[in-house]
Amino acid sequence: MPKPSLIITTVNDFFSIHGARETFAEVKNSYSALGKGDNIEMVEDMGRHESTKLNRMAMYSFFQKHLSLPGDSTDVEIEPFHVEELWSTTTGQVSSSLKGKTVYALNQMYGSRKSISESSVSEHLSRLSGIKLDRNLTSAVFTGKIAKNRIEVEKYFLENSKGDYVLPVYVASKSDSNANKVLLWLHPKGKEIIFESIITRELMNQGYTVVSADLPGIGELNNLEFVGDGIIQQVSFNYLFGANLIGKSIVGIQAESIDLLVQFIHGDPRNKNRKLHALIEHSTSSSFLHYISLRNPFNKSVVANRYVSGPSSITQEYFDPEEAFYSVPGSLPYYNLLSLVALHPKDILKVVNHPLLDTEVKQLMDFLIH
Known part of the structure; x- marks a missing residue:
C-alpha cells in the first residue's frame, strides 16, 4: 500500500508550483484508488527555494501523526550548534582529515591517461x-x-x-x-x-x-x-x-x-x-x-x-x-x-x-x- 508522503513546496521556488500542484493531484488519484487518499498531503507557503516556518510546522505535524510522536508542532527558536560541533571529521574537510583526493588531483589522474586515436574522438565526443x-x-x-x-x-x-x-x-x-x-x-x-x-x-x-x-x-x-x-x-x-x-x-x-x-x-x-x-x-x-x-x-x-x-x-x-x-x-x-x-x-x-x-x-x- 502507498506509504504516507508529504510534498513541501514554496510558491516562488524555481521549481514550478504549478507542476507541484499537478503532481499532487495525479498522485492523490492513485492513492485514493488504493483506498489510502489520506496518506498523501501537500503544503505550500510563500517563499523562494527555502524552508519556511509554516512548512516546517507542517512537517513536524506530519511526522507526529504518522510516527505517533508526542509533543506539539510549534517551531521554536533555538541556539544553533557551533560549526565545529557539526563536523564529522577532525578538520571539517574530508580531504585533509582522511587524506582524500581533491577534484584537482583526480583531474590530473584522469588527464594523464593514454590518448585515444583520432578516429575514435568523434565517437566519444558525440556520446559524452x-x-x-x-x-x-x-x-x-x-x-x-x-x-x-x-x-x-x-x-x-x-x-x-x-x-x-x-x-x-x-x-x-x-x-x-x-x-x-x-x-x-x-x-x-x-x-x-x-x-x-x-x-x-x-x-x-x-x-x-x-x-x-x-x-x-x-x-x-x-x-x-x-x-x-x-x-x-x-x-x-x-x-x-x-x-x-x-x-x-x-x-x-x-x-x-x-x-x-x-x-x-x-x-x-x-x-x-x-x-x-x-x-x-x-x-x-x-x-x-x-x-x-x-x-x-x-x-x-x-x-x-x-x-x-x-x-x-x-x-x-x-x-x-x-x-x-x-x-x-x-x-x-x-x-x-x-x-x-x-x-x-x-x-x-x-x-x-x-x-x-x-x-x-x-x-x-x-x-x-x-
Whole structure:
C-alpha cells in the first residue's frame, strides 16, 4: 500500500508550483484508488527555494501523526550548534582529515591517461557531449534592421524542426561595401557587442559580412533572474546540471545551434560562392571546436581562448568557473580542447590567446584574409 508522503513546496521556488500542484493531484488519484487518499498531503507557503516556518510546522505535524510522536508542532527558536560541533571529521574537510583526493588531483589522474586515436574522438565526443546534428532550420524570420557607425545590422530569429527555441541572429556589414566573404563571429557577451568590436569592424572593412548570434545561455537566451543554488562567481551551474540530467551538455546544446547558423548562412542566396570563415572568442570556443570536429564547413577559423592556446586547464588548481561551465563532463580521459584542435590542419584552424594582443590581431587578420 502507498506509504504516507508529504510534498513541501514554496510558491516562488524555481521549481514550478504549478507542476507541484499537478503532481499532487495525479498522485492523490492513485492513492485514493488504493483506498489510502489520506496518506498523501501537500503544503505550500510563500517563499523562494527555502524552508519556511509554516512548512516546517507542517512537517513536524506530519511526522507526529504518522510516527505517533508526542509533543506539539510549534517551531521554536533555538541556539544553533557551533560549526565545529557539526563536523564529522577532525578538520571539517574530508580531504585533509582522511587524506582524500581533491577534484584537482583526480583531474590530473584522469588527464594523464593514454590518448585515444583520432578516429575514435568523434565517437566519444558525440556520446559524452550529447551532440545530435539533426536539428533542421525551418524558417528565418526577418525582424528589422538597425544602423550605427556606418554598420548595418539585419535582425533575424531562426526557427528549427524541434521547436524548442528560436535563435536570435545579427547579420552585419558596412553600408558602403560590397561584401564577398562571410564571417561567423561568436562572443560570450553575445551579438549585442558587435558595434563595440574593433576586430569585426575592421573585418567588415575588408569585405566581410559578419553573422553573430546569442547561443543558448548567452544574451537573449540567458535568464539573468535564474541562478538556482549552484552559482559560483555569477556562473549558474544549475543549467549545466540540468543538461547533464537529460544526457546533454551546454557545449552540445550550443554546438547544435551553431549548425543552425551554418544552415542559415548557406541558405542565404547572397552567400553563394562566398568563402565562410569564423572568429570564435573565449568560452564559446569549446562549443565551436566540438562542432567542427564533427562537421566543418569553414574555409578558415580563428579560435581565441587562453585555455586552448596555453596549458591544459587541469594544471590549474583553482579553475575559472566559466570554463568549467563549458566543459563536457566525463571527457577528460578521452580528449581535451587541444586534441580537438589537432584534428585540423594549421592552415585551416588558428589558435591565439584571449584577450587578443595587438600583434595577435594583425596575425589573425592576415590569416583570415590571405
